[in-house]
Amino acid sequence: MRNKVKTPWYSYYDVVKKHLNYPDISLYELLEQTANNHLDNISYNYYGTKKTYKDFLKQIDDCCRSFKQLGIKHNDVVSICMPNTPEAIISFYALNKIGAIANMIHPLSAEPEIKYFVNISKSKYIITIDIAFNKINHIFKETKLKKIILVSVGDSMPLYMKTLYQITKGRKIKLEDNNFIIGWKSFIKLGKSYTKNIKYNFKGSDVSAILYSGGTTGYPKGIELTNLNFNALAMQSFEACACLNEKDKVLSIMPVFHGFGLGICIHTVQYFGGTSILLPQFSAKTFDKLLKKYKPNVIAGVPTLYEALLKNKNLDGYDLSFLKCVISGGDSLSISLKKKIDKFLKEHGANIQVREGYGLTECVTGSCLTPMNYYHEGSIGIPYPDTYYKIVKPETTTELPYGEDGEIVISGPSVMKGYLNDPKETKLILKKHSDGLIWMHTGDLGYMDKDGFIYFKQRLKRVIISSGYCIYPQYIENIIDSHPDVLMSCVIGIDHPYKVQVAKAFVVLKNGIIANDEILKSIKEHCEENLAKYSLPFEYEFRDELPKTLVGKIAYNELIKEEQAKHEKK
Numbered sequence: 001m002r003n004k005v006k007t008p009w010y011s012y013y014d015v016v017k018k019h020l021n022y023p024d025i026s027l028y029e030l031l032e033q034t035a036n037n038h039l040d041n042i043s044y045n046y047y048g049t050k051k052t053y054k055d056f057l058k059q060i061d062d063c064c065r066s067f068k069q070l071g072i073k074h075n076d077v078v079s080i081c082m083p084n085t086p087e088a089i090i091s092f093y094a095l096n097k098i099g100a101i102a103n104m105i106h107p108l109s110a111e112p113e114i115k116y117f118v119n120i121s122k123s124k125y126i127i128t129i130d131i132a133f134n135k136i137n138h139i140f141k142e143t144k145l146k147k148i149i150l151v152s153v154g155d156s157m158p159l160y161m162k163t164l165y166q167i168t169k170g171r172k173i174k175l176e177d178n179n180f181i182i183g184w185k186s187f188i189k190l191g192k193s194y195t196k197n198i199k200y201n202f203k204g205s206d207v208s209a210i211l212y213s214g215g216t217t218g219y220p221k222g223i224e225l226t227n228l229n230f231n232a233l234a235m236q237s238f239e240a241c242a243c244l245n246e247k248d249k250v251l252s253i254m255p256v257f258h259g260f261g262l263g264i265c266i267h268t269v270q271y272f273g274g275t276s277i278l279l280p281q282f283s284a285k286t287f288d289k290l291l292k293k294y295k296p297n298v299i300a301g302v303p304t305l306y307e308a309l310l311k312n313k314n315l316d317g318y319d320l321s322f323l324k325c326v327i328s329g330g331d332s333l334s335i336s337l338k339k340k341i342d343k344f345l346k347e348h349g350a351n352i353q354v355r356e357g358y359g360l361t362e363c364v365t366g367s368c369l370t371p372m373n374y375y376h377e378g379s380i381g382i383p384y385p386d387t388y389y390k391i392v393k394p395e396t397t398t399e400l401p402y403g404e405d406g407e408i409v410i411s412g413p414s415v416m417k418g419y420l421n422d423p424k425e426t427k428l429i430l431k432k433h434s435d436g437l438i439w440m441h442t443g444d445l446g447y448m449d450k451d452g453f454i455y456f457k458q459r460l461k462r463v464i465i466s467s468g469y470c471i472y473p474q475y476i477e478n479i480i481d482s483h484p485d486v487l488m489s490c491v492i493g494i495d496h497p498y499k500v501q502v503a504k505a506f507v508v509l510k511n512g513i514i515a516n517d518e519i520l521k522s523i524k525e526h527c528e529e530n531l532a533k534y535s536l537p538f539e540y541e542f543r544d545e546l547p548k549t550l551v552g553k554i555a556y557n558e559l560i561k562e563e564q565a566k567h568e569k570k
Contacts, residue, residue: 004435009382009452012371026202026227028097031270038273046278047157063094064198065191074099077121081105081128083280086156088256091127099200102209104257107132109532115139151184204228213361222420232413233263233364234271236384240369246273251296253282259365284308288315295322302330302468306341321349329357330468356380363414379453387412391448397433402450409439464493471535479530485513490554494563502538515542
């Protein structure tokens with residue numbers, strides 16, 4: 001039925017293929033194919049610790065044997081609560097090799113969030129970083145977890161850096177006092193006694209990972225992503241970029257618990273035989289040092305990353321000609337910022353433009369990208385190979401003409417299987433149209449021009465994007481409303497000079513409760529205990545009442561208009 005879909009963007013593909021052949025294999029098998037062709041290439045670089053693809057396969061195999069020794073089987077779920085470290089990606093591919101499912105959790109998530117992610121996925125084991133240990137330890141008995149596999153950021157560092165890390169930042173946790181905790185080294189040793197063949201025949205349609213997003217209700221939803229979803233993304237991204245090769249180094253800034261980081265900065269890079277430069281923590285202040293040290297050929301990040309690039313005076317006069325591809329995603333890139341970045345790149349010897357992408361975690365990450373040699377001002381690019389876009393009238397399947405605003409819908413092999421244990425929510429977002437294809441309704445407003453270029457305007461769903469992170473207002477409201485002195489609340493996104501947007505909470509207290517500094521402090525502490533740091537409200541405002549719609553719902557759009565009016569007056 002794909003021939004019924006309008007594809008005006010094909011005329012801008014140039015060397016890009018319209019259609020690709022996707023093998024019915026696992027993520028690991030796709031990696032293995034690449035590795036066997038590039039055994040001596042560097043797979044990843046972690047603070048100077050470099051591993052070839054041959055080494056990486058060996059590390060994965062060792063990890064597999066340890067998982068099997070623990071009794072992990074096909075379709076078991078294991079949580080990975082890690083930043084960008086070798087142990088995180090080794091575990092991810094090892095689980096895939098044995099047919100298990102990786103449940104990806106942000107290590108800075110609050111205790112209630114971690115408990116929710118572990119329980120909804122029915123995880124039996126969790127691999128986590130030492131900084132998150134206390135939170136997981138506190139919720140351990142409220143889950144069905146059998147064991148915590150504990151990793152330190154310093155474990156894979158060169159010896160001198162590891163020693164320095166342990167002295168300055170390392171967390172000392174007594175493993176011998178807890179039989180449900182095992183350190184990474186001890187965990188890997190377990191596998192030495194497992195000698196059976198461990199390769200599982202994993203199909204492309206099998207679920208490989210669970211990532212989290214807001215769905216249409218605003219509460220975090222587990223997104224079931226298949227092997228095909230990830231493999232298609234890798235193959236499509238490589239094809240759409242049209243400039244990558246096995247010698248390229250990619251600065252892996254985006255986190256592995258995010259589709260952008262896991263799908264683009266890791267799996268796509270491993271697919272074409274490049275090098276992932278792993279960074280567990282990124283600081284805008286040291287961005288110049290990273291560029292000078294590693295000289296990456298590719299950078300993929302959010303707009304705030306490039307704002308930091310522009311402000312970094314340590315790059316004045318520095319040659320950046322080693323850059324061949326700069327991609328911005330995770331949030332909309334303003335026209336003015338794009339022009340500034342393009343000018344900056346040209347002035348520093350990089351004869352390229354920043355290429356904006358668009359996508360959702362529900363299709364792993366990007367599904368649309370600015371072509372290499374073309375740009376339509378304000379556009380987020382054109383669809384990937386085998387990926388189709390339409391603009392429909394909101395809450396319908398009726399396609400709208402070119403240039404008319406409506407909901408962006410997507411169809412293609414990277415679209416998720418569905419939401420974990422939530423068929424109702426899945427049905428709301430995945431709909432079969434009259435053309436016979438399944439379309440994902442993004443909840444985003446935009447339009448398509450006659451050339452097939454896509455333009456994003458705003459989110460129909462109540463999702464706040466702050467520094468590339470998704471913040472879900474309804475989830476924050478639930479936390480605030482659980483405070484004993486709060487009657488109701490409403491959370492909106494407000495503009496921020498560096499983070500693009502931050503959360504602001506409007507709070508109505510119960511009758512008889514007087515707003516004061518003590519109450520505000522109590523609500524803030526309550527939020528800090530139950531929310532990840534990046535999702536904490538930036539501002540709080542007490543109200544006697546909240547604006548309502550005609551049907552009695554909170555009119556959050558009215559609050560947004562109020563804040564916008566304040567901003568315009570400044």
